[in-house]
Amino acid sequence: MEEFVLNTHNKAEFPPAHTAEHLLNQTMCRMFGCKRSNNTHIERKKSKINFALPDCPTKEQIEQIEHTINQLIQADLPVCYQYIKREDVPIDVPSERLPQQASEWLRLVRIGEYDTCLCIGQHVESTREIGEFKITSTSWNQDSFRIVYRVFPLYPDKYNQ
């Protein structure tokens, strides 16, 4: 069996909060046609993520974001992995932010059929482990929409290291 060589992740993010980040990215792309965020700060207690949006979402839209994520958690979508070569990245998977020195083997992370992206972070096994997703505050300034969120994981002690 071939040995996969992957870049090391630059930080160990709390898996339930990081997996919620995947769902949030895909939900924002679908609702607003924006790009996935490249400005995130994911932690156990409080996570921040910024999206480039020309207008501030309405209160109803913000509620819809939160509701959609919680529905995806309830649906208990499995998180699956596939190792692929750099040249085999599917055309609909963003890869423009891959560093030049990215390893030849990359890892695709699929959450059910909802989201697929390249990632080497740590995730839960299925979305129900995220528990509950709550947007605690939002702000919009100069085309940047910030969401502050937290998760209430089903097994809070599972990911202690």
Ligand SMILES: [Zn+2]
């Ligand atoms: Zn990830």
